[in-house]
Amino acid sequence: MxxxxxxxxxxxxxxxxxxxxxxxxxxxxxxxxxxxxxxxxxxxxxxxxxxxxxxxxxxxxxxxxxxxxxxxxxxxxxxxxxxxxxxxxxxxxxxxxxxxxxxxxxxxxxxxxxxxxxxxxxxxxxxxxxxxxxxxxxxxxxxxxARDQYALLKQKLLQDKSSFEKNHRTFTEYTMRKGDFIREILKDAGFSSVRIIRCSDQTEWSAAKKLRKQYFTNIKSNDPNDLESCYLNAQNAPSAPAARRAFMDEDEHLALYKGPEIIGYSHIHLPGNNKPVIRILIIDENHHGQGFEEKFLTLIREFIIAS
Missing domain, CATH: 3.30.460.10 (Beta Polymerase, domain 2)
Incomplete structure (x- = not known):
């Protein structure tokens, strides 16, 4: 096909x-x-x-x-x-x-x-x-x-013209729209490891926005730190030819996963040669006091060093 x-x-x-x-x-x-x-x-x-x-x-x-x-x-x-x-x-x-x-x-x-x-x-x-x-x-x-359900999802996505769109991002909509199915399979499979991901698909950006609004209720839509603005900027940013990064040059938005569930979000500012700044680090209230704050901070430090 x-x-x-x-x-x-x-x-x-x-x-x-x-x-x-x-x-x-x-x-x-x-x-x-x-x-x-x-x-x-x-x-x-x-x-x-x-x-x-x-x-x-x-x-x-x-x-x-x-x-x-x-x-x-x-x-x-x-x-x-x-x-x-x-x-x-x-x-x-x-x-x-x-x-x-x-x-x-x-x-x-x-x-x-x-x-x-x-x-x-x-x-x-x-x-x-x-x-x-x-x-x-x-x-x-x-x-x-589950295998056959995945095959049907792929075929369905190919019938939708928007699946071919990249919107100046790294991934096509075809790839992005498989994310929720993959997360569901990982849940059924018992995957439970902790990891960080750059916010990419709509589910990750929505979770980040929800987490952020739990703690900051006065975000305005024209605020450059608004997650909606960040999402749109990330969509429209040109791909960097060397690292193929379709994200903003000086800002990283990281989702913390526990298995297939997003439990945390961090906004990191990387101002060129200046010292990186962790602007926001949020853990979902249902996961407070379980060591995820420290784990997230450790992963962020490793991420910054590698960057």
Whole structure:
């Protein structure tokens, strides 16, 4: 199934040319194994583990024909040069702090299997996104009804023209609108780890706004610190070509997750070479006194240091 959406210079929205969903291909695990061997060899002593994730790792599930791979390393920084040497293009963190994202286009065994793309996600050991992806994959593998429901959602999204819109953000609406389904599956799977994410989809921005308004009731719509303004600014900010960040240059808006539930929000100001400022750190009142304030602050400090 391939649906094309042409881009027009007169349109205010940014479109990608097409989103393609393909029936499950039994060659996908073979393609993963082939590329995994290359990645493992390239990483050398920086390598810890590697996993096939995403929809191509779930038998009988339709998927975009892109092989998603997680590689676990000792040192993120060391991975960039070695992976670039095997044709992987470093694209930055996107919305996940502590995740280095690479892509390869048309680079796996082309003579044998055709033009296949790779999305490569690099993490250091014990990053919660590793467990998240494995639990999501394994749940779909063992629950055919959930797998089929996910397939129907994908097909439904492709029937909606707005799914092709990016609105000058990093992700298409097709990707963003799968978020609530993924959170529901993670809940059913028992995922409970604590992690931070840059606010990206509507659910995350809405949760951040709700948390903020619990404590600040006099926010005006024209206030530059209003979450609605922040959301619109993030939507309209141009993508930075180096780090591919579709967020405001000097402000970060982080959601704190406990499993699939958003329990906290922080607004961090990063004024260039000046000292970073944590403007707001909020934990939902139902989670007070459970150590989440300290955990959130620790994750923010690590985020600032890495930035």
């Amino acid at each position: 391939k649906i094309n959406s042409q881009k027009s210079s007169k349109q205010t929205h940014k479109y990608i040319k097409h989103i393609e969903l393909a029936p499950y291909n039994p060659d996908w695990p073979k393609l993963y194994e082939s590329e995994a061997a290359r990645i493992k060899q390239a990483l050398g002593d920086n390598y810890i583990a590697i996993h096939h994730v995403g929809s191509t790792s779930v038998p009988s599930l339709i998927a975009k024909p892109k092989i998603d791979i997680i590689a676990v390393v000792v040192d993120l920084q060391r991975s960039i040069k070695t992976l670039e040497q095997i044709g992987a293009e470093y694209r930055g963190e996107y919305n996940i702090p502590g995740r280095y994202f690479f892509r390869k286009r048309g680079g796996i065994d082309v003579n044998l299997h055709g033009d296949i793309d790779v999305n490569l996600h690099i993490y250091e050991k014990d990053h919660p996104e590793i467990e998240l992806n494995l639990m999501f994959r394994d749940y779909l593998r063992t629950h055919p009804a």
